[in-house]
Amino acid sequence: MTKNSNIFQGELSKSTVFLNKDIITPHYMPKKLPFREKQIEEMVSSLSNSLKNQKSDNLFIYGKTGTGKTSTTRFVLNQLKNFAEEQKASIETVYVNCRNYNSKYKVLSKIIANFYPEKEFTGFSSSFVYEKMTNFVEENNTQLIIALDEIDKLKELDDLIYSLTRANDELNKGGIGLIGISNQLTFKDKLDPRTKSSLCEKEMVFPPYNAEEIRAILNGRIKKAFKPETVEESAINLASAIASKESGDARTAVMLLLRAGEQADKNKTEKITDKEVQKARKKVEEQIIFDMISTLPEQEQLVLYTIANLTIHTKGVKRLGKENEKAMLLSGEIYDEYNKMAKNFEEKPVSQKWFGQYLTELNMYGLINSTISGKGQRGTARIIQLVFDPVQIKKTIEKELNR
Template sequence: MGKLASDIFDILDLGGRIFKNREVLRYSYIPDTLPHREREIMNIASILITSLEGHTPSNIMIYGMTGTGKTVVSKLLMKALQEKSEMMDSKVQKSFFNVDSTFLGDDIAAAFSTLSIVLDFDEIYGNELARILHKPVKCIYINCQQMDTQYRVMTQIANRLAPLKEEDRLPVSGLPIDEVHCRVLEKFDSSNSLIIIFMDEIDRLIYKSGDDILYTLTRINEELQKSKVSIIGISNNLRFLDYLDSRVRSSLGAEELIFDPYNANQLRDILTHRAEEAFYSEAIDHDVISYCAAIAAQENGDARKALDLLRVSAELAERDHSPRLSVIYVKQAQKKIEMDRVTQVVRTLPLQTKIVLYSILQQKIGGRIKTTTKEVVETYSFYASKMDLTVLGRRQVVNLMNELDKLGLIQTKVISFGRHGRTTVVEANVPGTEIINNLHNGILSKLKGIKPRMLYTTTF
């Protein structure tokens, strides 16, 4: 036929008329300006700026629902602060060799003006002495969802503080916690710097391991000689501080800031701003952005969702070889995102949890839309033994069901039958046949075609 393999890419390439730069729409991307967060940025910056003068900034708590820009604002500030500090370091070193203060002054003024987001550095930085005394600022970002124990957080902070040689790194386990504490202190002090720790999803930390770690961190400055530590906590739970010891609470919540959800107009601005960089200007219908903004505004003003929606719609349009991105694709994207989320979550479930979900879904497609703990436990035991697994007890199955509930895959509700006791009514939230087929094609292939003997005792 005379066809070359590379022709395949010619066909695929036809789609590429929409995206100019798709990275811009990922939430890992940190733009230079963040519309409708100027005030918040200024607030935090005005607190953090004391670090450049060699003082320890107050701890800050940042609250806000998902997609309100907490993380991206923090990362932007982190980047800016780090750059600024490094810039000043080199200037300070220079100043020992160069006594010409007018030169120095101009140079620093120039350096400051490059930080576009924060106001008048020059004015705040009038004091030359402060510059000489200045300590390097080191920012560390920790996501407490991944690092959710005291041990892990401490070792992570220490390991990230400086690019260390392999043998200097703290081990991921094995040491007593007070030993870790001592070594972290040493590392902090030997870095001789102002350490600002951004702790994202900080509330996760205490749900799992209590407030020990926060207690330690908020009081660590008392033990440090040369270095100082500030903490920026980020949480989407406004009542997070209530769970803490009062001393930790007052220290950590020295400054508090709430990020309000974006409204539809603000979301539209954000999307417009990103879309200019992400798309070719003629490739997108005028109502697409408003539509995405409106949907995300309904979902608690979640900018993350809005960006996702825009990116996925554009990807669908490209895959369809459409020259333009129109609202039809946004509607498709909405469905796709939801289904992707579900399959992704299901795929990463531990095996035993998968079987619990599988049991609930089997009940569902067997016509049992609502079921009870007892029935789930029975069906689960049946399937687990077919899989030659250890069969978990009731207590543990209930725990797993609660996890599934938290993930939004099922809905549970405790109801009472009065004299006849009480139980949890379970209902699957996801399409049964599709997920079951997925599971059959994966790790649960053994269970294909096997039906349990189901005795329905409870009626609703």
């Protein structure tokens, strides 16, 4: 090996279309959020009480995936925190993703870790941690704003919301305001009425983006993410059209361009054209499906898992489906199998009525196809067919359920 050649040298000198790849990843927090001005304004108004040291309204945010709920909330909380510092107002903001912190204890611990970053609180009880939190709020006369993102993932939701709401009645000083965020359509309807009325004092919907809006969002990020003139106009249009047609989801659009860029680098084309976007499409679609599955509530995952499992093992393919099609299953047989599965995973199975609701939702998300087959012994029988690869789906859900 000559003196100047290092094994990393080649990697650095490879040509690339990216200027700053980070900016076109879904995790990047953009500093500007076009088309969310109205939502930002509403959030500001409902949080503004905290600047007067009054409890802010609790807020429930709902919107489909990729509509900017997380980015907007984090942006607003950051702005609030900065402004409070300027104004010397005692405000604390905590963002919690309930997918990672999915129990009352985990959420409360995450909150106090914010107040006492140097201390370890593992091994204490929920009530100890709760008291630590309320003491901090009272002693510092703080308005605490807690954002619970992907709140549908919380296991002891009613209990947690009840505790946090009750805290406000008991506090002599300071207050606690909540922001709940979900992309689950029917989540609100499943809440205990008391939880619902406290959490949803105010509600906000984030609508899907249209193609025009997605194009503008992409253009805003492309300028900083890619080298000049590497992304063709028609490629941007195509990515926007795909993302808006499928879901109005900005994440899909961002990922399409990211993968298209990687494709261009791999093939050393130095340009992103329609061809690269088309290639990226399949990869992104797969990823979106599996991301979507992992955000489903556990019980719904279990229903889908049962369907995937039956699809793999049912010899009845010829019974109802065509030879090379996926098995067509009857809702009744899925329900029976689901009851067994629930036991295996130590989950309490839901009633037949809820089970039917889950099938409706899975159908709506495009994960299964459901058709009515007429009246059966146990009400309306439905024929169910899985849309995507059962083996992949099973693997994804196994990972989720064993967390």
